[in-house]
Amino acid sequence: MQDKMAVAKDMEISQASIAPKPEVAPKEGPKPAFEPQDIPKMLEILDQRMNRLLASSLAACVHCGLCTEACHYYASTKNPEFAPAYKADLLRKVYKKRYDWLGRIFPRWVGGRDLDVELAEKMYDLIFGACTVCRRCSFNCPMGVDYASIMSTARYMMAAMNRLPEGLKATIDVHLQTGNNMGITEEELIETIQWIEEELQAELEDPTFRIPLNEKGAKYFLTMNPREPKYYPLTIQAEAKILHAAKESYTISTKFWDATNYCLFTGDVANARKIAQWQAEDVERLGCEYLLAAECGHGYRSIRWEAANWLGRQPKFKVIGFQELLAQYIQEGRIKLDPSKNPHRVTYHDPCNAAKSGGILEEPRIVLRAAVEDFVELRHNRQYSYCCGGGGGALTMTEFAKRRLEAAKVKAEEIAETGAKIVATSCHNCVDQLAEINRHYKLGVEVKLLCELVADALVME
Amino acid sequence: MMEDGGLRFLMEEVQYMALSFMGLVYLAKVIWFLKKPTVRDKAHLKGDPAKGAVVSLANIFMPWAMESTRTHWYFYLEFALFHLAVALTILSTFLIPFGVMEPGDPFSKVVVVAMAVGFVVGVRRLLRRITKPEIRLISSPDDYFSLALLDIFFLSGIWALGTGERTAMWVFFILTTFFLVYVPFSKISHYITYPFARWYYGVNFGGRGVIARPSRAFR
Numbered sequence: 001m002q003d004k005m006a007v008a009k010d011m012e013i014s015q016a017s018i019a020p021k022p023e024v025a026p027k028e029g030p031k032p033a034f035e036p037q038d039i040p041k042m043l044e045i046l047d048q049r050m051n052r053l054l055a056s057s058l059a060a061c062v063h064c065g066l067c068t069e070a071c072h073y074y075a076s077t078k079n080p081e082f083a084p085a086y087k088a089d090l091l092r093k094v095y096k097k098r099y100d101w102l103g104r105i106f107p108r109w110v111g112g113r114d115l116d117v118e119l120a121e122k123m124y125d126l127i128f129g130a131c132t133v134c135r136r137c138s139f140n141c142p143m144g145v146d147y148a149s150i151m152s153t154a155r156y157m158m159a160a161m162n163r164l165p166e167g168l169k170a171t172i173d174v175h176l177q178t179g180n181n182m183g184i185t186e187e188e189l190i191e192t193i194q195w196i197e198e199e200l201q202a203e204l205e206d207p208t209f210r211i212p213l214n215e216k217g218a219k220y221f222l223t224m225n226p227r228e229p230k231y232y233p234l235t236i237q238a239e240a241k242i243l244h245a246a247k248e249s250y251t252i253s254t255k256f257w258d259a260t261n262y263c264l265f266t267g268d269v270a271n272a273r274k275i276a277q278w279q280a281e282d283v284e285r286l287g288c289e290y291l292l293a294a295e296c297g298h299g300y301r302s303i304r305w306e307a308a309n310w311l312g313r314q315p316k317f318k319v320i321g322f323q324e325l326l327a328q329y330i331q332e333g334r335i336k337l338d339p340s341k342n343p344h345r346v347t348y349h350d351p352c353n354a355a356k357s358g359g360i361l362e363e364p365r366i367v368l369r370a371a372v373e374d375f376v377e378l379r380h381n382r383q384y385s386y387c388c389g390g391g392g393g394a395l396t397m398t399e400f401a402k403r404r405l406e407a408a409k410v411k412a413e414e415i416a417e418t419g420a421k422i423v424a425t426s427c428h429n430c431v432d433q434l435a436e437i438n439r440h441y442k443l444g445v446e447v448k449l450l451c452e453l454v455a456d457a458l459v460m461e
Numbered sequence: 462m463m464e465d466g467g468l469r470f471l472m473e474e475v476q477y478m479a480l481s482f483m484g485l486v487y488l489a490k491v492i493w494f495l496k497k498p499t500v501r502d503k504a505h506l507k508g509d510p511a512k513g514a515v516v517s518l519a520n521i522f523m524p525w526a527m528e529s530t531r532t533h534w535y536f537y538l539e540f541a542l543f544h545l546a547v548a549l550t551i552l553s554t555f556l557i558p559f560g561v562m563e564p565g566d567p568f569s570k571v572v573v574v575a576m577a578v579g580f581v582v583g584v585r586r587l588l589r590r591i592t593k594p595e596i597r598l599i600s601s602p603d604d605y606f607s608l609a610l611l612d613i614f615f616l617s618g619i620w621a622l623g624t625g626e627r628t629a630m631w632v633f634f635i636l637t638t639f640f641l642v643y644v645p646f647s648k649i650s651h652y653i654t655y656p657f658a659r660w661y662y663g664v665n666f667g668g669r670g671v672i673a674r675p676s677r678a679f680r
Contacts, residue, residue: 053500053665056657062648063604065596066529066536080595089599102603102646110648111601140529142540143655144517144662149500305669308503318505359507359670383671384528 030164034120042157043115046094049153057150058095060143061085067147070140072386073130076409082130084137084147090123091154120158127154128165129400130407132392133265134352139383148357151392156267164266167396171262176271179278180258182226189254192229196237204244204460211240212251214286220250220325221288221317223259223279223303225296225428232428235295238455239322245458246334250292256282259299261306264353265393269310276307280315291319295449297351297391297427301358321354323426323450327363330370336459342372346453347420349378349411349434350385351427364426367450371457372422378414386411388425390433405440408433412441422446424453465627471634472558479641486645487653494657506668513667517659539582546579547611550618554637557630564625573622580615583608607649614640 063085068074073082080086089111096103096112103112113119133151138144158164175181193211201209212218222243228235243250256278263272283291293300304319329335348368354360361382368375380386389408394400415423415437423434423445434447501510516526524530524537549572556562562569587608590596614636620626621633644650666672 051498051500052494052657053661055494055497056654056661059654060651060658062651063596063599065593065599066533068595070529074595080598083595083599085599086595109601110603138662140527142521142527142530143651144659146658146662305502305504312503314503314505356671357669361671361674
């Protein structure tokens with residue numbers, strides 16, 4: 001651990017350049033192709049999932065094509081098969097054949113079609129491999145079609161047949177087996193936290209500094225992305241430093257501290273519920289008032305918005321994102337920042353799950369305006385931000401990696417356009433994808449989380 | 462024109478029957494839809510779902526509110542003119558039988574101009590659908606037919622209202638009858654389905670504070 005920290009510090013590199021690799025292989029790999037006997041089960045799932053949101057989204061599309069340019073896959077490659085309406089139509093065809101009255105009699109007339117192995121394979125290729133479920137198309141759809149509900153249903157129809165990308169399955173399996181998606185043991189976590197504690201004791205010249213573990217009654221229950229203890233301990237260090245500066249009451253649980261929930265990407269509600277249940281029970285066990293979500297886009301969305309839907313109840317605690325808490329501290333004057341400590345031009349990439357699906361739109365701007373000297377927006381920002389390409393579990397899907405990088409062209413061009421030296425974001429998947437974009441498109445930027453920039457600008461009193 | 466008993470029957474009884482059929486199909490569709498479970502966030506909300514729904518439903522009148530219409534303003538303009546023409550044409554099918562509107566009167570001249578514009582937009586949209594690969598790829602026969610049907614409907618309307626000829630009126634009202642019977646099964650019925658999609662979009666993203674954002678950054 002000390003070596004890893006020392007290397008990262010000595011080289012003064014972004015934490016994003018330490019690329020994580022999937023560590024644990026699944027016990028049973030996903031199957032390579034659909035089989036005819038899968039089809040009835042897939043249709044049964046479609047019937048079960050048919051709610052008003054899905055039905056209206058499938059019925060309302062008029063094929064106007066205004067969503068087309070909204071998709072980063074299309075915008076970067078101009079491949080017509082990457083148009084959101086085309087991808088959604090793969091499931092819509094089945095809907096038309098199965099539910100639409102005219103479609104049942106004359107399916108071809110309304111674009112209806114039976115679900116068969118060929119169509120299912122096409123769905124697998126485009127819905128896992130050419131859609132990050134970012135919802136940018138929905139924000140550009142005049143009809144209000146919620147593409148995410150269509151894609152999520154289609155993904156679960158496939159995932160339930162065990163036809164899903166291997167890396168995504170491995171990540172979920174490890175989470176379900178060990179309680180976090182990288183299989184980090186309690187001992188490893190405690191060792192990492194204690195080391196960070198010692199580092200901060202030295203930096204702050206305060207031997208009494210502590211990172212509280214399993215402390216009952218703390219106000220905030222801080223979650224982490226497993227990448228943080230595993231590869232990016234500087235993130236935890238930055239968070240702890242900020243919480244210390246704000247004299248905050250918080251704790252880290254050594255049980256269910258993982259902020260992620262990759263079942264969001266497969267639409268697997270049963271397992272998503274199981275993971276959310278672990279998180280909720282752990283926060284309730286410690287009696288914390290808030291779950292403080294790590295800077296992890298899908299993790300925030302999962303616990304902030306989806307968990308209550310999966311669990312069928314409001315948890316006994318509130319959920320707040322680290323970005324939201326940072327903005328709160330700044331607005332309330334609880335932390336002092338010196339923006340001259342971050343003199344370079346910074347731009348901000350909105351993580352799709354935190355912004356478009358999560359509502360964190362203005363808080364990062366409040367943070368950056370206070371923490372850096374020169375903040376510039378990307379041309380497309382907030383709910384209109386292009387996905388970096390790392391969303392929807394795409395980083396785990398190595399079979400689609402080439403396409404993922406090609407689709408990031410539009411984001412790379414926008415970053416280059418700003419002249420920024422630092423790309424700030426608020427999501428670990430985005431950090432890793434932006435780091436890859438940086439290397440691939442030779443942007444010469446550094447990728448940082450908000451908490452890292454804030455920690456750098458902190459004025460300790 | 463009005464002395465033609467057959468035409469009167471077509472303009473009144475047949476239209477009422479077609480309209481009733483259309484209403485029944487829509488009713489059945491809405492009942493089917495409302496039988497499906499609803500979706501609503503159970504989490505502590507950040508924004509206002511009701512405000513979100515209102516903003517979402519009003520989106521159609523706010524071309525500046527959405528990037529796709531903001532950057533393709535001509536597309537929005539075409540949409541507005543086309544749908545205005547459709548609305549006026551349908552309105553005239555109600556006004557003519559009641560004698561409120563006569564071919565050649567000032568209002569009918571306005572409707573004829575609107576239908577002519579609607580026809581041009583319809584043809585352009587049809588060409589766009591045929592020539593643009595990404596639009597052709599998502600187009601079904603119903604997409605082409607619905608546009609072509611409306612273009613023919615506009616043409617017949619221009620003929621009927623422009624000349625007042627009996628044959629033209631027969632063609633116009635036969636097409637109106639077909640239109641009323643076919644529309645509930647075609648993509649043209651989006652005007653019934655899209656408000657539901659927009660409603661849920663508004664409720665969900667309004668509640669999450671993404672659209673119709675709360676003035677405070679956090680709550």
